[in-house]
Amino acid sequence: MGRLKINQDLAAGAMFIAVGVVGLYLGRAYPMGTSLRMGPGYLPNVLCWILIVLGTIVGGKGAVLGGLPLERWYFRPLVLVCAGLMVFALLIEGVGLPAAVIATVVVGAMGGQEFRLIEALILGVALALAAIAIFIYGLGLPMPMLPR
Secondary structure (H helix, E strand, C coil), X not given: CCCCCCEHHHHHHHHHHHHHHHHHHHCCCCCCECCCCECCCHHHHHHHHHHHHHHHHHHHHHHHHCCCECCCCCHHHHHHHHHXXXXXXXXXXXXXXXXXXXXXXXXXXXXXXXXXXXXXXXHHHHHHHHHHHHHHHHCCCCXXXXXX
């Protein structure tokens, strides 16, 4: 019997399963409710099970059919995209939605190999305008637009 080689599909499947299992563990205290009266734990629970099923399918495909070999991991994009999410969480209340979105886009874009500040700022402004249109005007969410 041949040795199982870890490939991209197998690694992705394992990651999906791990995230799903961790999500189920972290959300175990939330009440599920029913399909008609969903509790706060219903949707996260369903999404975690979907991740586990998809991870099993993708990982199984990688184990049976093989796939592309794993490539080198690049930590700069991983760190800066996560930092962008943290920037958004830290800035949204203090500086408002538009500035938080622009800062998030710029920090996340710095993780790319071809970072250009002007392009990131243009994209950030476009996404900030879209976020304002969708969340503040479209959905009527009470989010700050300007610094406090």
